[in-house]
Amino acid sequence: MKFKDLARWLEEPIEGVPALENRRLNAVRGFFARLTTPLIPDDYLHLVNPLWSARELRGRVVEVRPETADSATLVIKPGWGFRFDYQPGQFVGIGLHINGRWHWRSYSLISPPARDEGVISIAVKAMPEGFLSTHLVGGVKPGTIVRLAAPQGDFTLTEPPPEKILFVTAGSGITPVVGMLRTLARRDEIADIAHIHSARRSDDIMFRAELSGYEERAGYQLHLQLTTEDGKFMPEMLDEHFPDWREREVWACGPQALLDNLEVYMEEQGRAGHLHVERFTINRTANAGEGGTVKFRRSGKAVEVDGATTVLEAGEKVGVRMPFGCRMGICHTCVAELSEGFVRDLRSGRESNPGERVKTCVNTPAGNCTFEL
Amino acid sequence: MAITDIKEYAHLTTEDVEALGRELDQIRAEFEESLGESDARYIRNTIRFQRSLEFGSRAVLFASWFPPAWVLGTVGLGVAKIVENMEIGHNVIHGQWDWMNDPEIHSSTWEWDISDPAAHWKQTHNHMHHKYTNVVGLDPDVGYGLLRVTRDNRWTPFNLGNPIYNFILAALFEYGVAIQHLELGKVAAGKKDREEFEELRAEVLKKIAKQIGKDYVLFPALTGPAFLTTLAANFTANVIRNFWSNAIIFCGHFPDGAEKFTKEQYRNETPAEWYLRQMLGSANFKAGPIMRFMSGNLCYQIEHHLFPDMPSNRLKDIAARVEALADKYDLPYTTGSFPKMYLQTWRTIAKLALPDRYLTATRDDAPETNSELKFRIRGGLKDTFAGIDPVTGARRGLRSAMNATKKQRGIVPAIRKLIGRPATPAESVRALQAA
Numbered sequence: 001m002k003f004k005d006l007a008r009w010l011e012e013p014i015e016g017v018p019a020l021e022n023r024r025l026n027a028v029r030g031f032f033a034r035l036t037t038p039l040i041p042d043d044y045l046h047l048v049n050p051l052w053s054a055r056e057l058r059g060r061v062v063e064v065r066p067e068t069a070d071s072a073t074l075v076i077k078p079g080w081g082f083r084f085d086y087q088p089g090q091f092v093g094i095g096l097h098i099n100g101r102w103h104w105r106s107y108s109l110i111s112p113p114a115r116d117e118g119v120i121s122i123a124v125k126a127m128p129e130g131f132l133s134t135h136l137v138g139g140v141k142p143g144t145i146v147r148l149a150a151p152q153g154d155f156t157l158t159e160p161p162p163e164k165i166l167f168v169t170a171g172s173g174i175t176p177v178v179g180m181l182r183t184l185a186r187r188d189e190i191a192d193i194a195h196i197h198s199a200r201r202s203d204d205i206m207f208r209a210e211l212s213g214y215e216e217r218a219g220y221q222l223h224l225q226l227t228t229e230d231g232k233f234m235p236e237m238l239d240e241h242f243p244d245w246r247e248r249e250v251w252a253c254g255p256q257a258l259l260d261n262l263e264v265y266m267e268e269q270g271r272a273g274h275l276h277v278e279r280f281t282i283n284r285t286a287n288a289g290e291g292g293t294v295k296f297r298r299s300g301k302a303v304e305v306d307g308a309t310t311v312l313e314a315g316e317k318v319g320v321r322m323p324f325g326c327r328m329g330i331c332h333t334c335v336a337e338l339s340e341g342f343v344r345d346l347r348s349g350r351e352s353n354p355g356e357r358v359k360t361c362v363n364t365p366a367g368n369c370t371f372e373l
Numbered sequence: 374m375a376i377t378d379i380k381e382y383a384h385l386t387t388e389d390v391e392a393l394g395r396e397l398d399q400i401r402a403e404f405e406e407s408l409g410e411s412d413a414r415y416i417r418n419t420i421r422f423q424r425s426l427e428f429g430s431r432a433v434l435f436a437s438w439f440p441p442a443w444v445l446g447t448v449g450l451g452v453a454k455i456v457e458n459m460e461i462g463h464n465v466i467h468g469q470w471d472w473m474n475d476p477e478i479h480s481s482t483w484e485w486d487i488s489d490p491a492a493h494w495k496q497t498h499n500h501m502h503h504k505y506t507n508v509v510g511l512d513p514d515v516g517y518g519l520l521r522v523t524r525d526n527r528w529t530p531f532n533l534g535n536p537i538y539n540f541i542l543a544a545l546f547e548y549g550v551a552i553q554h555l556e557l558g559k560v561a562a563g564k565k566d567r568e569e570f571e572e573l574r575a576e577v578l579k580k581i582a583k584q585i586g587k588d589y590v591l592f593p594a595l596t597g598p599a600f601l602t603t604l605a606a607n608f609t610a611n612v613i614r615n616f617w618s619n620a621i622i623f624c625g626h627f628p629d630g631a632e633k634f635t636k637e638q639y640r641n642e643t644p645a646e647w648y649l650r651q652m653l654g655s656a657n658f659k660a661g662p663i664m665r666f667m668s669g670n671l672c673y674q675i676e677h678h679l680f681p682d683m684p685s686n687r688l689k690d691i692a693a694r695v696e697a698l699a700d701k702y703d704l705p706y707t708t709g710s711f712p713k714m715y716l717q718t719w720r721t722i723a724k725l726a727l728p729d730r731y732l733t734a735t736r737d738d739a740p741e742t743n744s745e746l747k748f749r750i751r752g753g754l755k756d757t758f759a760g761i762d763p764v765t766g767a768r769r770g771l772r773s774a775m776n777a778t779k780k781q782r783g784i785v786p787a788i789r790k791l792i793g794r795p796a797t798p799a800e801s802v803r804a805l806q807a808a
Binding site for chain 1: 479644
């Protein structure tokens with residue numbers, strides 16, 4: 001038997017479980033999995049230390065650092081299996097255990113992708129109705145274990161970064177851009193960056209001191225738009241602040257209205273191909289009980305249904321091979337993962353978020369949603 | 374012939390059944406609302422306890438050539454396997470802990486330490502058994518396609534071996550469960566798709582191979598000089614677990630008072646009638662804290678069947694509410710000591726090995742199967758017992774009627790002679806069926 005075959009044989013029992021980067025360690029893990037079947041060694045190890053498991057990415061909160069009155073930076077040390085090769089601007093899913101349940105949201109990474117410190121950071125702004133964000137800003141203690149999802153998202157800088165960049169941000173939309181700025185600063189690649197950032201008042205500006213630091217360097221100019229004093233930022237103001245903006249590649253992140261305006265304006269100015277935007281999830285209660293388009297990611301099918309049609313029925317309509325059993329919500333054979341959007345349980349009215357696994361036979365779409373089927 | 378009209382049998386009107394259903398929905402909503410941190414801690418601690426016990430027991434078995442170590446390791450491993458199957462595996466795969474949104478303790482990802490693949494079990498148990506509970510011909514758990522547990526099934530000479538089959542099934546229970554989804558009966562009759570069958574069989578064999586490889590090859594080999602004693606210990610622990618889980622499950626469904634139903638009842642069933650069927654079709658047994666834990670809280674089989682995805686640690690409190698409802702609607706709430714319930718299952722299995730002509734009761738009026746015909750024959754009982762007692766103001770229903778029929782058994786023969794009607798209730802039922 002060749003070494004390669006042996007390694008494959010050893011790793012066979014842990015197929016379908018996230019692999020460790022170290023092949024040799026993975027083979028050992030596979031060998032022990034034959035003894036711990038149907039579990040894997042991680043299931044025993046993580047009882048000793050929650051970070052000793054690659055089955056599910058976990059992390060430990062190392063530090064919670066206030067940024068403004070209602071925002072904070074969380075520094076997290078990821079456990080086994082986390083890869084630091086993400087790109088600035090990407091986000092991670094983070095799950096926090098509150099009152100018995102794991103709550104799940106995505107936040108932009110603000111730390112440069114570097115393994116040397118072994119930690120990542122995210123910045124969180126407490127939203128008025130954001131149960132989890134409020135908790136993250138005000139209630140998380142260092143040492144707390146969180147779940148993590150691998151970094152993802154295509155709101156990233158091109159490689160190498162363009163000579164001339166324009167960032168347009170508002171509120172907490174600054175966070176992915178801070179991730180980019182930090183990475184550029186670390187690599188000493190800040191060549192010519194123009195940045196327009198909107199905030200309500202100067203007290204509300206996240207990373208104020210850090211931005212001032214960049215302003216002192218050559219190659220970075222910041223325009224702050226304080227909306228309570230100066231009014232809302234409109235794309236037409238670009239000419240006034242940065243007349244050369246048409247030569248720049250634009251990255252924008254902020255509220256829907258800002259991004260919509262910017263898209264329209266850039267199109268009119270013939271610069272549509274040079275805009276990169278990041279939209280945060282729409283407020284879910286807005287779409288309660290309305291139905292919507294249900295997408296099935298793996299089968300690549302989609303169907304529009306009303307708020308009384310279950311996800312199971314929706315899938316069957318377009319011929320997706322849906323798992324099902326009792327069709328009355330008791331047997332759990334139809335459970336599937338909701339990856340985007342929101343659904344509502346017909347029986348209890350409870351809404352589920354992305355990252356939850358739901359019973360498709362008794363859940364109806366609350367707005368557009370995507371399933372891993 | 375098993376219950377065809379559940380409302381008539383239960384001495385309840387359509388409105389009563391709907392009201393009962395609403396009360397049960399209310400209980401479910403209240404308990405779901407109250408789930409929180411202490412529940413999550415319960416399952417996490419249970420898992421930690423189980424894994425530590427298993428790890429410790431397997432470590433002790435390295436010295437299994439030393440008899441006290443053998444006993445300690447074997448019992449420890451047996452208990453660990455019971456806890457893994459009952460309180461953790463069964464309940465997690467039922468989705469009882471899905472509300473935590475934890476992918477590591479979730480019905481969609483859990484695999485258990487038993488020969489049956491979790492995905493198969495979700496079909497045969499979660500779907501077939503829990504949806505069609507005790508519907509003769511639909512619920513695969515009524516006799517497991519092997520045992521005769523109700524007079525509704527016609528006797529054949531094969532049934533003479535009933536008690537022996539039961540003993541073998543109990544000893545090899547994990548394999549009995551593992552092949553349940555293969556539906557060998559259908560395969561033999563040529564009614565199952567060959568390709569599908571072969572695919573399922575491969576999955577079962579793969580799982581069995583992993584389990585056997587672990588318990589009977591790898592761990593014994595790892596303990597070196599203790600190879601044989603470790604192998605014996607693992608075998609014994611598996612058999613202990615098999616007998617135990619078989620006993621717990623049989624106590625939930627085969628003691629006297631766990632009723633059976635016909636397909637006719639199932640065909641037009643409302644959600645409230647589904648609840649009522651679960652209440653009448655299941656049986657509890659009395660248990661202290663240790664028995665509760667070791668049975669995976671299936672000592673509350675009635676409550677588990679009403680709310681299959683309710684976390685097991687809550688069933689005790691739910692049981693108090695359900696028993697109060699049974700009182701209110703004068704319904705039976707079948708429970709008793711564990712030995713009593715278990716012996717009743719054996720009594721039925723032993724009795725039904727015989728052809729019907731050696732049995733005194735009919736399939737409408739037997740300890741293990743009743744039907745609404747029972748009350749039609751026992752003249753006037755239904756009229757007497759339905760409704761409200763004018764003196765006490767309490768509802769008079771099925772439970773009072775059942776108690777009265779028990780009394781009748783002693784007195785009635787005497788009265789019958791007195792009024793010159795020699796027909797026994799059993800004969801009357803036969804006459805009615807013939808007509």
